[in-house]
Each structure stands twice: as structure tokens, then as C-alpha cells.
Amino acid sequence: MANSCKDRESAEGEIVSELHPAFAEFDPENTEIYLDGYNVVVETNGLPNHKTVYWGLGHELYQAEPNVQLTPSIIPNFNGAATLRVAANPEIASSTTSTSLGAIGIAISGAYIFNDQEGNGPLGQAASSLDxxxxxxxxxxxxxxLEPKAWTNDDENLVGIMADGFFLYGRKCHATGDHPTDLDESGGHSTFTQHSPDIEYHYHIENELYLNQYYLLFAGRYQGTPSRIN
Known part of the structure; x- marks a missing residue:
């Protein structure tokens, strides 16, 4: 798969001419990203591009993790492909929206972002199965x-895009080089980023410990209008 800037006319005949520069961070082998009028479309195969025990013994990206209590499946046993269509220029909504179980965002690796719940209960009950x-x-x-340490660990790196079209970054802010202190209830604020000199709203992984050892990816509510990932 490859990320491109293919211009496609919308029903209104309006064209957004360029993808946001942050989309260049997404793995082109696992995602295809293009413009469709006012919208950006993110297609993913749902696969991570890094090592994990969940690839299964014998896979080139398999990594032994003896302390992980494995869930029944391994990655090669499923088809996780899905598509997200969001506004190319997302806006803050008049009211926030709660997240739901299932995918709430797509990471730059190609895999999915989930919230702080697991099976309608707190994540803590499933923490032992996390790689x-x-x-x-x-x-x-x-x-x-949780904070995906395969590529971001207490830094400003891009994590992915949420279902409302806003980007999610690591625990630090590019504008200050430190942990932001002005985040709203969803872990978001408006500053420039490494991907844009313009002031724009985006989320961060909040620098608050969960169960005294983890950093949740996204525990808040959407500030924009979410789309389904399907």
C-alpha cells in the first residue's frame, strides 16, 4: 500500500489539494491515504509494522515476551483491514463525544488505537495480556x-489519527520540548507541531500514570465529530 495525494472531486466539486504533512509518517506498506474532496481517507490492513509476541512463533517479526499472558489469537489469523474517512480540515465540535469499544483511531504503524476500556470494564483486568x-x-x-513504545516513549512523536480527524502525539509537545501543561479534558490543545507551522488542535498521550506504571493512549472524549472505522 502507498500513501498518495490523489485529488478526487467531491459532490460539491471542491478539492483539497494536499494531504497534511503528518500523513507522511504512516507506514506506506500498511496504509494507503488519499484525498477525496473535503475528506481524507485512511485505508489500513490493520497490521503493526514492529515486533511483538502476537506475530506468533516463526514469523520474522515475532518477539518472545514470556511475561505476557497471551490472548487466544495471533496476528496472521485475522483480516484487520478497515477504512477511516474524516474531514481533511477537522473542527472542534459544539459538544464532545464519548469513545466506544473497538477502534477509535489508526496508528502510524497500521494497527488500531483503542480507549481505556476492555470488554466493558477497566483496562486493568487485561493489562497482563498487553505486549x-x-x-x-x-x-x-x-x-x-497504552503508549506504543515501539516508536514513542516520552517524546513528541506522532502516534496516529483519531476517528474525529485530529492527530495524536506522544507525551511531549514539540512547541515547548516538554510535557504540555495546558491540555483540555481530552488531552488536547492548540499549538504548532513538527508537521505544521500553523496553530492547530491535536491530542497528546497524557503524562499521567495508570496503575502506577502505564500511560493510556486516549482516555478522554472526542473533541471533534468522530467517524466510524470500518
Whole structure:
């Protein structure tokens, strides 16, 4: 798969000419990203691009993690492909929206972002099944609940895009080089980022410990209008 800037006319005949520069961070082998009028479309195969025990013994990306209590599935046993269509220029909504179980965002690795719940209960009950980068499988999708240390660990790196079209970054802010102190209830604020000199709203992984050892990816509510990932 490859990320491109294919211009496609919308019903209104309006064209957004360029993808946001942050989309260049997404793995082109696992995602295809293009413009469709006012919208950006993110297609993913749902697979992570890094090592994890959930690839299964014998896979080139398999990594032994003896302390992980594995869920029943391994990555090669499912088709996790899905598509997210969001506004190319998302806006803050008049009211916030709660997240739901299932995918709430797509990470730059190609895999999914989930919230702080697991099976209608708190994540803590499933924490033992999470791999070193805060991910596991269930049901049918490899996904992250925690700071994905495979590529971001207390830094400003891009994590992915949420279902409302806003980007999610690591615990630090590019504008200050430190942990932001002005985040709203969803872990978001408006500053420039490494991907844009313009002031724009985005989320961060909040620098608050969960169960005294983890950093949740997204525990808040959407500030924009979410779309389904399907």
C-alpha cells in the first residue's frame, strides 16, 4: 500500500489539494491515504509494522515476551483491514463525544488505537495480556491501549489519527520540548507541531500514570465529530 495525494472531486466539486504533512509518517506498506474532496481517507490492513509476541512463533517479526499472558489469537489469523474517512480540515465540535469499544483511531504503524476500556470494564483486568508496546489482539484486531513504545516513549512523536480527524502525539509537545501543561479534558490543545507551522488542535498521550506504571493512549472524549472505522 502507498500513501498518495490523489485529488478526487467531491459532490460539491471542491478539492483539497494536499494531504497534511503528518500523513507522511504512516507506514506506506500498511496504509494507503488519499484525498477525496473535503475528506481524507485512511485505508489500513490493520497490521503493526514492529515486533511483538502476537506475530506468533516463526514469523520474522515475532518477539518472545514470556511475561505476557497471551490472548487466544495471533496476528496472521485475522483480516484487520478497515477504512477511516474524516474531514481533511477537522473542527472542534459544539459538544464532545464519548469513545466506544473497538477502534477509535489508526496508528502510524497500521494497527488500531483503542480507549481505556476492555470488554466493558477497566483496562486493568487485561493489562497482563498487553505486549511491551501496549498492544494485544481482541476481538480480531491488533490494537494499542497504552503508549506504543515501539516508536514513542516520552517524546513528541506522532502516534496516529483519531476517528474525529485530529492527530495524536506522544507525551511531549514539540512547541515547548516538554510535557504540555495546558491540555483540555481530552488531552488536547492548540499549538504548532513538527508537521505544521500553523496553530492547530491535536491530542497528546497524557503524562499521567495508570496503575502506577502505564500511560493510556486516549482516555478522554472526542473533541471533534468522530467517524466510524470500518
Amino acid at each position: 511491551y508496546t501496549g498492544g494485544h489482539i481482541g476481538p480480531g484486531q491488533y490494537h494499542y491501549h
